[in-house]
Amino acid sequence: MSAGGFWILGFGNLFREDDGVAARALEGLEPPGPDVAVEVVPELVPELAEELADLEGVVFVDAGRRGAPGEVRCEALAAGGASSPPGSHALDPASLLEYTERLYGRRPRAVLVTVAGRSFGFGTGLSEEVFAALPRARERILSAIEAWRGESRRRPPAGP
């Protein structure tokens, strides 16, 4: 990824039914520009911090465990929002961002897009409601990126 760019980062386990929603949502998603990378990982791990530190913005995508199945939420992740310090190799987005800031002195703008799941057992399919929510999830993801890029374009260039 290029420094100052954007990252659409989905995570979850494809073999845990609705936990695989991020992978499905980002399947075939064309990056909306050369400055946007799209990636899916099973879990958020500490070394992602090194890449995050250089970015302008990141959209995390995950299955949600709250809300009606299929409900799409987009939540801004502000500084100081870490629920608890990471106690495992797998971090939540807020903890990873906090980790990034503490280690490298900066953090990107960030939102978390979730699709509430119904079922998280062993299996590879999505629940009906979750599957139906995929287009809405993609729309929210792309809107977040577009909003940030719009702000970047409107920002006056740094001058003498």
Add this chain to the structure above:
Amino acid sequence: MTRRIVIDPVTRIEGHAKISIYLDDGGQVADARFHVTEFRGFEKFCEGRSFREMPTITARICGICPVSHLLTSAKAGDDLLAVEIPETAKLLRHLMNLGQIVQSHALSFFHLSGPDLFLGYDFDPARRNIFGLIERSPDLARKGIRLRKFGQEVIETLGGRKIHPTWAVPGGVSAPLSPEGREKILRGLPEALSIAVETLDAFKRTLDDRQEEIRVFGSFPSLFLGLVAKDGTLEHYDGGIRIVDGTGKTVADGLDPRRYYEYIGEAVESWSYLKFPYYKPYGYPKGIYRVGPLARLNVATRCGTPLADAELAEFRQLGRGAVLSSFHYHYARLVEILYALERMEEILDRPDVTSRDVRAFARRNRFEGVGAAEAPRGTLFHRYRVKDGGLVTWVDMIIATGQNNLAMNRTVLQIAKRFVDGNRLTEGMMNRVEAGIRAYDPCLSCSTHAAGGPRFVFELIGPDGRTVDVRVRT
């Protein structure tokens, strides 16, 4: 009358577990148990799938050691095909395994156990975590990241993805290593080696101050089990099983890992979902054995690389015959990181490492296949039965962490007896009990295949079931 202290969940490990400590009337520890509270179900999920999919499927048991399952499953597939895979494929699989050793051990040392080791067991629990470590020593935290990142990049260069690469397949691997990929890994080695050497030196300097942990964190005689090469050299990918006892005497050697079920039994206890593997000739529970970095350094005759061999000679001075204290898993992990980096360089220097002959093709030739390899946490076995079309009908997996189950229970009891006084509970006491488990770097998600996040409750329960005291970790 017995009282019970419950630590639920155990923190800074992978997965979910709790520790129950039983106190006698005097408030002293009478017994302790390490419970795994997750339910295992992955084997059933695999039934009906093609054995050719199994590497991809089993790699998703866990996000931290997917490579171990990928390689072990591919080896089980090799067995079903009854093929000898090309030499280059073996080298590349071994290389990926070494990359995983580096990244997994780095995570365990710096991230999971680092807060205890560098901040202290009695440090403010709100800050005795990776954030506290960053505050105290940001350079150390960044080194851990760099080392882990290097290991992940080896995996990605070979397999095309950092996590859950689908590259190892029955018969070999799906893509060779390019000359550019080889150069990329070689370029990263000097920094990784430097970090490994510095960290090992820094850790060794602290050992004098850790004598109490060394004495009571799982220091007891047991068998040790691991793979070794034919000449006894440390092995992570191939070789035979060697078992030594607490004096370092070889109990069994050259055991075929494909017939693990002939010498490894599994007992079940009503209070844990995790089974209790044991060495059959000694029975249960006398057949207790340990696997993983400590065991591997105990069973190997040598590492076979210069810096690691020098470290091994120094490490061996910690015990008479075998090094017994589970606290030294931390030390052994660092030696293994060093070994892995040196071994990577040797493999990459071989002219055939970039050969394009990386796969043997065949149809199913056997109805049962077994694969074994050393995962970061210990020896891993996959055993599959298939029917005529290659669809899986039965799966058995002996996970590395499960093989340390008996030892983890003994460790908890030993630490609890030394540090826990039921009449005066302190957070530091309980953290030491947890730290004993963390020394094994257990991956309970692998062992029991669960999902979800941990709760933080520590509860003292009276024999009548009433809560006597509650501590909540936030």
